[in-house]
Amino acid sequence: MARALRMIEEGALDEGSVEQLAARVGIGARQLHRLFVKHLGASPQAVAGNRRLLLAKQLITETELPFSEIAAAAGFQSLRRFNDAVRTVYRRNPSELRRASKASGTPAAAAISLRLGYRPPFDWARVLAYLAGRAIPGVEQVDAETYRRTYRLGGSTGTIEVTHQPDRHALSVRIDGAGALPVRQIVARVRRLFDLDADPAAITAALGDDPIVGPRLAQARGLRVPGAFEPFELAIRAVLGQQVSVKGATTLAGRVVQRSGTPLPSPRNGLTHLFPSPEELARADLSGLGLTTGREQALKGLAAACASGACELKPSVSLEESVARLVTLPGIGEWTAHYVALRALGEPDAFPSADLGLRKVAGGGVPIAPRALERMAEAWRPWRGYAALLLWTEPMLERTSSSAA
Structure with a gap:
């Protein structure tokens, strides 16, 4: 459904x-x-x-x-x-x-300005802070109140700007672009990016009484899982974030954009480029950007698979099928596959049980085995992704997770 x-x-x-x-x-x-x-x-x-x-x-x-x-x-x-x-x-x-x-x-x-509603409460500040720390230079720009980014959909290119209207329980979205504006597709992607279709009551009913994630949820009213406007972009960002800090992955993403992205004719608000398409990235020269040979091959392999249609980052198959397809690609393991499924494909039950940080928090400071964490997480279905996000907010977790994507 x-x-x-x-x-x-x-x-x-x-x-x-x-x-x-x-x-x-x-x-x-x-x-x-x-x-x-x-x-x-x-x-x-x-x-x-x-x-x-x-x-x-x-x-x-x-x-x-x-x-x-x-x-x-x-x-x-x-x-x-x-x-x-x-x-x-x-x-x-x-x-x-x-x-x-x-x-x-x-x-x-x-310009086209629309209001997109949500079920309150909505933790706008938390979502915006998460996206700000991972904003791709040139493609995204986040300040204290606004999220901005470039887009390319079909024959249209342009920018979007998103702000919060808490009194209306809505986000305000401004679209500026050239060509026939794909408004409906943009709306769907913004809703996924900010998880606007989440049901806080259902999530609280499932997780609120749990001894591990329940207390954290009580401190995070209006929790949302930050999604992705462009699934391919998020998948590339996830590969870049393997085994490096959030800041390091953001720097690498900016270098990739500068090397292979398309410059905007009229840059503004720090937005200068369109993120490279799979075809552009597959044929790009990524040498000299600070990438390891294995990471460069993983990026090129993912881009080539998406360009050929062998890897479709669309919500048309189950979580299990999505993960199984992704892990066949070089350089993509279970962690990255679940992370992409959670944020790019909107799978609320995605859960990277091999993540060291999650295992450590679940074990009270001592990492437990992935299988043990999987058994524990059965009680969190079908919202394991929200549980993972709550556990990832633990202090210092960023340095112990399997990825800082």
């Missing part, structure tokens, strides 16, 4: 069928339909249609985008279908909705 919803958010049913979506998550179309009706009260197509309409209405009332661009950004296959859907649900055509919004005093933004 979670994987299917993430794929719907990214537009899997805008052009594809329910049968194709079901095949990607490994079940039959009828079974997927039954699960959606049971847990959400609506079919997959109805869920996708509702999300298209909500985004379309937001773009109609909050921007000055032409309706043809709104229809495409929201995932409608034609302007006619867009107009029909809006009239059917809102009893007004798009022009009437926009006029009513202006009459009510709601300003339309020059």
Whole structure:
């Protein structure tokens, strides 16, 4: 269900069928339909249609985008279908909705600015601090209140800026770009980056009474697992972070971007480059950047696998399958595979049980065996990733973990 919803958010049913979506998550179309009706009260197509309409209405009332661009950004296959859907649900055509919004005093933004809601509480400061320590120079920039980054999706390139609106229980997202803006894909990626679909009540119910992670969760109300805007970028960052400090991995990532990334025509706010694509990184010369031969080969192998389609960093398979595929690549072990699954693929149950830091905290200062930690973590399913994040906040843990990614 979670994987299917993430794929719907990214537009899997805008052009594809329910049968194709079901095949990607490994079940039959009828079974997927039954699960959606049971847990959400609506079919997959109805869920996708509702999300298209909500985004379309937001773009109609909050921007000055032409309706043809709104229809495409929201995932409608034609302007006619867009107009029909809006009239059917809102009893007004798009022009009437926009006029009513202006009459009510709601300003339309020059750039695209959207609000993305979440279930409170939300620990914005903790998420922002985590991302700040790992921001890739030239690609990301984080200050006390704002997250900024460059993006490249389809034929569009540009920047996004994210700030917090705690009184509205939402994040404000500003999108500036060239070409047809892939608004829906950007929204889905920002939601994953900030873990906006997390259910704090469900996580607390599962972990709150645990003697090890429960007290830590009580001190971290609104916990979120910081995700990734671009899965390939996060995977490269994870490989660079193996056995080095967070600062060291960030420095290496900046060097890789300077060497093989695409410069922005008009840099601003410290944003200067697009992160290299798999194709660009696969053919790049990475010598002289301070990488070991093994690390350089691991980066090139990962990039080549993603460029060829042999490694798809998408939430279309189970956690076990994702990990099994990743560990076949040179230089990627269980730790890195689970880390990528947790942050890049949004798998809440990913758990790197071999991590030295986790084993040490779980053992009260003396590392326990990975198998022992796995048995202990059974009580934390299906939120083992959140439990890992809580344990990683232990003082000095950064220096003892298997990776500082």
